[in-house]
Amino acid sequence: MTDNHCTLPTLVRQPFERRAFISYVLSAITILAAVAACIPLFSVLVMLIYRGGRRLSLEIFYALPPTAFESGGGFGNAIVGTLFMVGIAAAISIPFGILAAIYLAELNPHSKAAQIARFSAKTMTGLPSILAGVFAYATVVLTLGHYSAWAGGVALSLLMLPVVLLTAEQAIIMVPRPMKEAAYGMGCTPAQTMIKVTLPVAMPGIITGVVLAVARAAGETAPLLFTSLFSDYWLQANEPTASLAVLIYNYSGMPFENQIELAWTASLVLVVLVFVLNIISRAIGQRKK
C-alpha cells in the first residue's frame, strides 16, 4: 500500500467517526422511545391483573352493585347491560353498514352518492364519541322523555356504523374480479352475484370489521353517560341501564375502597372482553389471506 502514494480509505465504518456516531445515537433514542411507548401498556395490564384480579370471583358476575358502605357485591347487571346495548347497536349498524358498503363497493362505486357517502363515513369515524351521546340524547332521550338502554344502543350504533361500512367496502372490493365476472357470465343478476358469490367470499373481511366495531363499542363510555345513565338494578330496556364502562367511571370517583376495587375488576373484565374480540378479528382476518 505504501508503494503508490494514494491510500485507500477503509470501507468499514469507524464507530466514533462523527457521521456513524450520530447514527448510533439516533438509533438508540428510537429504540428507547419504542420501548418507552410499550411501558404504559404493560403497566396497565399488570395493574389490571394485580388490582382487578383480587376481586375476581363468580360473585361479581351475578351479584348487583353494592351500596355505599356495603361490602362484596358485583356488577352482573352492568355486564348484561353492556351486552344488550352493544347488541342493539350491532343490530342497527351491521345491516345498515353492509348494505351501504355493497352499493359503495360494487353496485355504483363512482356515483356522486357513493362518493359523498364514503366521505360522510370517513368523517363519522372522527366524530367524538361524546357527540354521539349528545345526538342520541337530543333524538331518543328527549323524544321518549326518559333515559333508556335504547338510547345507549343508538349512540353506540353511530360509532360502529362507519367502521362496519368502510371495512365491509374494502372486503367487497378485495374479492377477485374474475369470480364476479364468472357469476355474471353465467347469467346471474347483480343481486344474485352479490348474495351468492361476492358476499360469501368477502365474509371473513366483513366479520373482522364487525368484531372490531363491537370491541370499540363495548369500551365506549362517553356516549352512554347521559343516554343510558346507570342503574343498580337488573336490565329493563326502558329504564336507565348499567354498563361496565359507566360503572368504572362512576366508581373510580367514589371514596369507598370496595367500589374502587370493583372498578378495577370491571376494567379487567372489560379489557379481557375487548382483547378477546380483537384477537378473534385478527385470527379471522389472517385466515382469509
Next chain:
Amino acid sequence: MVTNPLGLDDSSGLTQPPSAGDIFVNKSFKALTAFFTWATILLLAYIVFKIGSEALPAVSKYGLEFLTSTTWDVNEGKFGILPEIWGTLYSSLLALGLGGFFGIAIAIFLTQDFLPYRVEMVLKNIIELLAAIPSVVYGLWGIFVLIPLLRPMCNFLNTNFGGIPFFSTSLSGPGMFPAALVLSIMILPTVAAISQDAFRAIPLKTKEAAFGMGTTRWEAILRVMIPTASGGIFGALVLGFGRALGETMALAMLIGNSNKISLSLFAPGNTLASLLALNFPEAGNHETSVLMYAACILLLITLLVNIAGAFIIAKTGSGGK
C-alpha cells in the same frame, strides 16, 4: 318480445333469461342498498342539524360572547367556554407533541429494518393493542397509578423551577400534565399506524439509492425517507390531533375540571368534551341548550381538523409518491 335475440340454441333448457322474480329481487336489492347509502349521508347531515337546532336558543341568546367569556355559572345564567376551548387545544397540542414524537419514532423503528420481520409484527400488534384499551380504563389507571407517580416529580419541578410559567403551580391531584400524558398514549397508535403506512409506501429503490450513495442509516432516514413520507406523516399528526380534541373520558377523569386558563402544566383545567360529560347528566332545560352550543363548537373544530387530515392523506397518496 324477443326471447332469443341471438338465435342460439336453447332447446336444452339450461339457459334461461332471468325470471320476473329475479329481476324484481335485483331491482329491490339495488334500491335497498341505494337507500342505505343515502341514509349514511343524511345521518351525518341530521347529526349536524340536530345538534345545531338544539343549540339555537343558546346561540341566539349568548352569541359570540359565549366563546370569549370565562365564567360558567348556572345560577346566574352566565356561560362562557373560553377556558374549555383553551384546555381542549392546550391538552391536545401537548399530547400531539408527545404522542407525535413517540408515534413517528415507532413508525421509523418498525419500518426501517431495525428488527427482524417477526419481531416487527409482534411490536406492531402490541402498539395496536394500546388503541384497543378503552379510554375509561386509561382514566382509572391515570388516577391510581400515573398521578401518584408523577406528583413528587412535578412538585419538585414546581419548588425548584416555579419561576417558569409551565411549572408555576404544584400538582395537587388531577391536572393538565397527567391528562395530556394519557392523551398522548391514546393518540400514539393512530400516529404510528398511519406513519407506518406512509413509510411502507416508499419504493425500496428510493432507500437503495440513498444507501448506494454511502449515507448512514440515519442520513437516509432524515434526508430521504422522512421528506418522502412527510405528507402521510403530516396527515397522521392531523388525524391524531383530531382524536385528541374529541377524547372525553380520560380527560374528564384526569384534568381536574376547573374553569381556569393557566399556562401551568400542573394546574387543573377543562376541555369541551369533559365539560359535556360532566354537566350534561344533571343539566336543566336551559343549560342543556347551552351545552348543545358547546357541542356544536366541538363538532365544528373536530370536523374541520378531520376533514383537513383526510384531505392531506388523500392528496399525498399516503406515501408522497
